[in-house]
Amino acid sequence: MSGGSYYVPASSKWPILAGLAVGLFMIGTGIVLVFDTGMVLLPIGAAAIVTVMALWFRDVIRESRRGLYDAQMDRSFRWGMGWFIFSEVMFFLAFFGALFYVRVFALPWLDGEGAKGVSALLWPDFVASWPLMNPPDTNVVGPEAVVSPWQLPLVNTLFLVASSITLTLSHEAFKEGYRDTARNCLAITVLLGVLFLIVQGIEYYEAYHHLGITLQAGIYGSTFFLLTGFHGAHVTIGAIILAVMLWRIQKGHFSAHNHFGFEAAAWYWHFVDVVWIGLFIFVYVF
Amino acid sequence: MAPQSPPKATLEHSQSASGSATADGFQEEHHYRSGPLRWLLTTNHKEIGSLYLIFSLAMFMIGGAMALVIRLELFQPGLQMIQPEFFNQMTTMHGLIMVFGAVMPGFVGLANWMIPLQIGAPDMALPRLNNFSFWLLPIAFTLLLSTLLMPGGGPNFGWTFYAPLSTTYAPPSTTFFIFALHMAGISSILGAINIIATILNLRAPGMRLMDMTLFVWTWLITAFLLIAVMPVLAGVITMMLLDINFGTSFFNAAGGGDPVLFQHLFWFFGHPEVYIMILPAFGIVSVIIPTFARKRLFGYASMVYATAAIAILSFLVWAHHMFAVGLPLVAELFFMYTTLLIAVPTGVKVFNWITTLFRGEITFETPMLFALAFVVLFTIGGFSGLMLAIAPADFQYHDTYFVVAHFHYVLVPGAVFSIMAAVYYWLPKWTGHYPDERLGRWHFWLSVIGVNLLFFPMHFAGLAGMPRRIPDYALQFADFNMASSIGGFLFGFSQLLFIWVVVKCVRGGVKAPANAWDGATDLEWTVPSPAPLHTFETPPDLRDFKFH
Ligand code: HEM
Ligand SMILES: [Cu+2]
Numbered sequence: 130m131s132g133g134s135y136y137v138p139a140s141s142k143w144p145i146l147a148g149l150a151v152g153l154f155m156i157g158t159g160i161v162l163v164f165d166t167g168m169v170l171l172p173i174g175a176a177a178i179v180t181v182m183a184l185w186f187r188d189v190i191r192e193s194r195r196g197l198y199d200a201q202m203d204r205s206f207r208w209g210m211g212w213f214i215f216s217e218v219m220f221f222l223a224f225f226g227a228l229f230y231v232r233v234f235a236l237p238w239l240d241g242e243g244a245k246g247v248s249a250l251l252w253p254d255f256v257a258s259w260p261l262m263n264p265p266d267t268n269v270v271g272p273e274a275v276v277s278p279w280q281l282p283l284v285n286t287l288f289l290v291a292s293s294i295t296l297t298l299s300h301e302a303f304k305e306g307y308r309d310t311a312r313n314c315l316a317i318t319v320l321l322g323v324l325f326l327i328v329q330g331i332e333y334y335e336a337y338h339h340l341g342i343t344l345q346a347g348i349y350g351s352t353f354f355l356l357t358g359f360h361g362a363h364v365t366i367g368a369i370i371l372a373v374m375l376w377r378i379q380k381g382h383f384s385a386h387n388h389f390g391f392e393a394a395a396w397y398w399h400f401v402d403v404v405w406i407g408l409f410i411f412v413y414v415f
Numbered sequence: 416m417a418p419q420s421p422p423k424a425t426l427e428h429s430q431s432a433s434g435s436a437t438a439d440g441f442q443e444e445h446h447y448r449s450g451p452l453r454w455l456l457t458t459n460h461k462e463i464g465s466l467y468l469i470f471s472l473a474m475f476m477i478g479g480a481m482a483l484v485i486r487l488e489l490f491q492p493g494l495q496m497i498q499p500e501f502f503n504q505m506t507t508m509h510g511l512i513m514v515f516g517a518v519m520p521g522f523v524g525l526a527n528w529m530i531p532l533q534i535g536a537p538d539m540a541l542p543r544l545n546n547f548s549f550w551l552l553p554i555a556f557t558l559l560l561s562t563l564l565m566p567g568g569g570p571n572f573g574w575t576f577y578a579p580l581s582t583t584y585a586p587p588s589t590t591f592f593i594f595a596l597h598m599a600g601i602s603s604i605l606g607a608i609n610i611i612a613t614i615l616n617l618r619a620p621g622m623r624l625m626d627m628t629l630f631v632w633t634w635l636i637t638a639f640l641l642i643a644v645m646p647v648l649a650g651v652i653t654m655m656l657l658d659i660n661f662g663t664s665f666f667n668a669a670g671g672g673d674p675v676l677f678q679h680l681f682w683f684f685g686h687p688e689v690y691i692m693i694l695p696a697f698g699i700v701s702v703i704i705p706t707f708a709r710k711r712l713f714g715y716a717s718m719v720y721a722t723a724a725i726a727i728l729s730f731l732v733w734a735h736h737m738f739a740v741g742l743p744l745v746a747e748l749f750f751m752y753t754t755l756l757i758a759v760p761t762g763v764k765v766f767n768w769i770t771t772l773f774r775g776e777i778t779f780e781t782p783m784l785f786a787l788a789f790v791v792l793f794t795i796g797g798f799s800g801l802m803l804a805i806a807p808a809d810f811q812y813h814d815t816y817f818v819v820a821h822f823h824y825v826l827v828p829g830a831v832f833s834i835m836a837a838v839y840y841w842l843p844k845w846t847g848h849y850p851d852e853r854l855g856r857w858h859f860w861l862s863v864i865g866v867n868l869l870f871f872p873m874h875f876a877g878l879a880g881m882p883r884r885i886p887d888y889a890l891q892f893a894d895f896n897m898a899s900s901i902g903g904f905l906f907g908f909s910q911l912l913f914i915w916v917v918v919k920c921v922r923g924g925v926k927a928p929a930n931a932w933d934g935a936t937d938l939e940w941t942v943p944s945p946a947p948l949h950t951f952e953t954p955p956d957l958r959d960f961k962f963h
Contacts, residue, residue, distance in 0.1 A: 135537040135617075135952060140456045144547035151601070152554040155594035162660045163565075163590045185543075201616060205540035208612035216604050216646045223650030223680055227665065235673035243743060251668060266669030344661045348671035351663035355654065 136199050138192070143185035150177035190390070194382060203389055210393040214400050217363070221404050224359065228352045228411060232259050236348075239265055264347030272349055273341040278413035281332045285325050286409050289364075292321035293402045296371075296395055306385050308378065315375050318398070322368035329361050356412050363401045370394045455550075458542035459948060460527045463549050465845070467524030468838070470552055472914070474516030475831075477560070479907050481509040486869075486903035489896050492888055502886035503571035504563060510574025514692070515599045516556050518826065521834045522695040523548075523606050526634050529841065530610065532939035532946065533628050535619025535955040540612035548606040555598035562588035562595075573884055575685065578666035578677040582658045589659060593652045600645045607641035610634055619938075619954045625719070626962040628937050629712065632719050633698030636726045637691050643730075644687040651680040675740055682733035690729045693825060694722060696793075696833030697764055700786045702937060703840050704768050705963070707783035708775025709934035714767040715963055721760035728757050738806045739813040747806045754804035758797065765794055778933070781855030785836035788828055788863050796824030799874065814884075817877025823870045827906075828863070835862075835913065842917070843931035847945035848924030854916045861909035868902025936961065 154177070157170025192198060240257035241249030249255075252265035262271045276282060299314030336342035342350050374394045377383060383391055457463060484505050488496045497505070527545065531538055539545045562569035567586035570576065581589060614635045618627070627635075655677075657663040664670025666677045697718075705712040712718065734742060734750040742750075768790050777783070799821040803809050812818060842850045872895040877883075881892045888896065930940040938960070942950045 135954070137538045137949075137952075138458060138542050140453075140458045141543050141546075142456050144458075144543045144545075145455050145550045147547050148550035148554055151551065151598060152558070155598060156558060156591070159591045159594050163587050204616045205612045208616055209541055209544070209608050212608045212611055212642050213604075216608070216642045219643050220646035220650050223647040223683075226683070227650075227654065227676055227680065230676050230679060231672065235668075235676060236671060239668065239671070239673075247741065248668065261671045264664070264670045269664065269670040344657065344663050346670075348664045351657070351665050351670070351672065355657065355663070355665075 136197060136202050141185070141188060143181055143188065147178070147181045147185060150174060150181050154178055190377070190382065193390075203387075206389055206393070210396060214396060217400065221356075221359070221407075224352075224356050225407065225411065228356065231348050231352065236261065259349075261347055261349045269345070269347045270341070272343075272346045274339075275342065275349070276332060276336060276340065276353075276413065278409065281328050281335075282409060282413045285328050285332075286405065288321045288325045288328070289402050289405050292318045292325070293399055295321065296398055300391065300395055303378070303383070303388065303391065304385055312375065312378050315371060315378065319368055319371050319375060322364055322371065322398075325364055326361065326368070329357070329364075353412060356408055360401070360404055360408055363404070367394070367398045367401045371398060456546070458538070458546050460531050460538045460542065460545065461845075461946065461948060463539075463542075463545050464524045464527030464529075466549050467520050467527055467552075470549075471517050471521035471524055471834075472917075474512050474520070474556065476910070476914075478509050478512035478517055479910065481505045481512070483903060483907050485509065486900040488886055489888070490900040491897065492890055492893050494887055497886070499886045500568060500571065503573075503884070504569045506884055507570045507573055507576075508559075508563065511559065511570070511596075512556070513826075514574060514688070515596070516552070516559075518692045518830050518834070519603065520552060522634075522637070522692070522830075523603075523610075525630075525695070525699070525834070525837050525841075526610055528845065529837075529939060530613055530631055530634060531617070532844070532942065532950060533631050533937055534614065534617060534622060535938055535951045535957065536613060536617035537949065537951050539609050540616055541609045544605050545609055548602045548609065551598045551602040555595045555602065558591055558598070559595035562586075562591050565591070575681060576655075577681070578655065578658070578674050582655055582666055585659065590656065593656050596652055597649060600649050603641050604645045607638035607645075610638040611642070614638075619951065619957055621957040621960075622962070625716065628698070628963060629701035629715070629718055629722075630695070630698035633694040633701075633722050636722050637694045640687045640691050640694070640726055640729065644684040644691075647680060648684040648688075651677065651684065654680075675737070678737050678740060679734070682736045683730075685736065686733040687726075687729045689822070689825070690725060692830045693793075694726065696789065696830045697722065699833045699837045699840075700768060700789050701764075703782050703786040703836055704771050704790075706840075706932050706934045706936075707780060707786075708772050708777050710771055710775045712767070712963055713770040713773075714763070717763055718767055721763040724760040725757060728753060728760070732757060735804055735806075735809070738809045751804060751806040755801065758801055761797055765790060765797075776934075780839075780932070781850065781852060781859055782836045782840035784856070784859045785832045785839065788859070789832045789836065792824055792828035792832070792863075792866070796821055796826075796829055799824060812877060814882055815877035816873040816881045816883055819883050820870050820873035820877055823873070827870065828866050832862075838917065840932070841939075842920050843927030844939055844942075844944050844946055846921050846924075847927055848920050849927050849931065850916050850920040851924060854912060854919070858909060858912040858916060861912065862906060865902050865904075865906030865909055869899050869906050870902070872896075872898045872902075936963065 151174075153170055154174025157168070157172070157174045160166060161168055161171055236257040236259065237243065238248050239252065239255055242257075255265040256263070260272065260275045262273075264271050295314045296318045299311045299318060302308075302314060303311035336353075342353060344350055344354050371394050374391045377390065382388075454462065454466065457466075484497065485502065488494070488502055527539065530536070559569075565586075565588040567588060569586070569588055570581070570592045572580035572585060576592075614627070614631055624632075654663070654665040658665050658667060658672075664672040666672050666674045668674065701712055701718055732750055732754045734746055735754040738747060738750070779787075799817065803812055803818065803821055839850055839855055842848070876892045876895040876899075879891065881888055881895075927944040929943050931944055932940075938955070938957075939946070941955070941960075
């Protein structure tokens with residue numbers, strides 16, 4: 130405990146504006162999806178979210194640089210970020226759970242396995258397989274082929290694993306006071322993240338245009354895009370955060386012992402990386 | 416690149432110890448805005464706590480009004496008041512609003528107010544995040560309520576929104592329902608992160624974990640549950656969103672998915688969710704009973720371990736809601752036994768409350784009345800839960816009014832009574848006045864009679880086979896339903912009395928000293944009543960403080 134008095138942050142207009150921005154974005158998206166009446170609120174909401182977040186973080190950065198935060202505040206940030214990542218883990222766990230359930234239970238049961246024979250009566254000719262190329266109902270057109278794990282996904286695995294290594298190098302270098310090395314390694318990390326996203330873009334293009342893997346191609350396409358898509362969104366966010374950290378290192382915001390923003394970004398990136406390993410194994414390889 | 420020091424011009428601000436205002440308006444603590452902006456921008460845990468409680472009360476009244484619409488329709492067999500389509504929207508909205516809008520925010524409001532006071536902290540760990548968490552809620556629920564006015568009506572598939580009712584056969588507004596739930600979920604996750612960070616990081620020096628009150632303990636564990644399962648809810652509604660709008664097949668067997676998958680995901684969230692709504696209640700009752708029995712809580716450590724055990728077990732029981740969907744036999748058995756196991760730690764708790772009362776110098780002020788009613792009536796709900804947990808028996812009870820009776824016993828005279836007990840208990844601390852004891856007793860007795868008249872007959876209707884979620888029913892259930900409806904209106908209108916007591920107490924009344932209750936010993940009773948806006952700005956000295 131730092132003794133003396135506590136630091137309590139001042140009131141701020143950003144939180145409630147952030148709430149309104151999120152609301153605008155969600156309502157805007159809903160209007161596009163449900164009423165199909167043009168994109169008005171959606172981009173406004175998205176822009177508002179980005180702006181408010183930037184301004185909110187700007188205040189936090191300023192306060193931090195003025196030395197207003199004590200060791201206790203720093204610990205609060207650490208607990209906050211740690212539990213936030215745990216919540217993200219659970220979010221992905223739900224998706225992995227869905228994948229396992231479908232592969233291990235739902236499809237074999239549809240095929241008549243086990244005591245739950247009833248669902249097998251729905252489509253007597255259905256044969257379970259994974260990847261599911263022939264969905265039970267003929268109205269649903271399955272994929273023609275699947276993505277080979279040993280081509281683009283393997284390249285992407287190498288990118289992400291390498292990026293975790295360069296990120297760790299960057300952090301270690303930073304703690305030792307080698308700012309230039311730290312900056313360069315971080316720049317490489319961001320670059321690897323961007324490369325990952327480009328490759329994933331190519332892969333999605335291939336999937337949609339040559340392999341017939343689409344969101345509508347039955348449960349294989351559904352789980353494929355759900356898992357890789359949300360992972361890709363997280364890579365995007367993580368890369369943006371790391372890019373901001375790059376900028377902040379450049380600006381000299383951090384010191385060797387006080388750079389939690391950078392550390393939090395690194396935690397996040399490593400988490401995203403671990404999720405990818407899970408994806409590579411369970412979505413692509415097996 | 417050379418290390419750069421912060422710009423000189425601003426360095427001077429950092430020196431002033433705990434917040435004086437600065438020129439650029441950066442640090443404004445202590446210099447409070449007045450007018451509505453103050454409430455919109457506040458980062459103060461007491462003000463945010465009050466906002467949560469007011470919001471919760473408003474939702475309780477709206478959700479309650481919907482319940483009365485339901486009871487009005489069910490007063491007699493046959494369709495008299497409303498169309499079945501609207502009836503379905505009422506049951507769905509009632510459930511969603513009560514769970515996500517009334518009970519959960521009510522507990523979060525209490526957490527905001529009382530956790531910092533009970534652990535000697537100046538505020539929540541992340542005060543701005545706290546403001547964000549709160550303001551998401553009114554936005555989310557305005558959106559949710561607005562779905563009632565959209566073409567095709569609001570959600571009509573029950574608060575459990577099972578696919579394919581909520582996907583293939585859902586009204587168009589379901590997409591907005593999903594977004595509203597996403598916002599409420601973000602609010603809960605961020606609020607829970609804040610609560611954990613506060614409890615783990617901001618305890619006054621010298622307060623160990625095992626020195627904390629049970630209210631703080633139960634909230635610590637509840638916050639963990641929230642962070643673990645709200646993301647799963649977010650995941651499952653995201654899959655619904657994709658099924659509805661993008662043609663995926665998660666819950667559609669034609670494409671290889673499975674509607675039962677929805678139920679697994681939902682109840683993996685849903686069962687811990689019901690404990691999210693009861694663990695803080697356990698905490699509240701565990702601080703109120705010792706106060707009015709003028710004894711230490713019996714078995715403090717076992718209470719903590721029992722709470723933790725319940726939380727862990729709650730991840731392993733979810734399919735007891737699905738006994739009737741056709742699970743493999745091993746699953747039926749597994750989930751039956753794990754569910755029955757929960758009765759053990761729950762029993763430990765009830766035993767400890769009763770033992771705390773044993774040979775106590777008990778007085779029966781309003782908070783104590785509600786707490787005692789909680790112990791009795793929650794236990795009834797627990798027992799009906801045990802009946803439901805027996806898989807072969809549940810084949811008979813499932814989806815009948817017996818289930819409705821069960822969960823209302825644990826939620827209304829359970830969770831809701833505990834919130835009311837907490838409000839009566841802590842009002843003196845919040846307002847500086849005692850709530851009117853005579854009106855409080857009226858409120859209590861009318862509520863107890865109303866609630867039992869409302870929910871007890873549902874057990875019989877359910878055992879006799881009356882299905883839940885229907886606007887009309889067979890003639891033999893008429894008497895039970897009429898009794899329930901009368902009880903419902905009695906209970907519902909009694910809550911106006913509650914509002915009156917609260918308003919009256921805010922405006923004035925018998926002045927309360929710092930320690931408002933004879934037997935109260937926790938840390939919040941060392942600060943003045945009403946608690947000033949800022950408390951524990953420097954950590955309290957706890958060397959001579961006697962914990963529980
Ligand atoms: C001893 C503890 C408990 C046991 C053994 C238990 C058991 C059960 C079982 C087996 C069901 C499913 C019944 C069916 O659908 O056929 C059920 C439903 C339910 N329980 Fe409990 N329960 C317990 C405590 C609680 C508590 C503490 C709460 C909330 C505070 C709660 C809330 C609910 C709700 C909301 C439902 C119905 C959900 C729905 O289908 O809409 N239960 N309970
Ligand atoms: Cu349950």
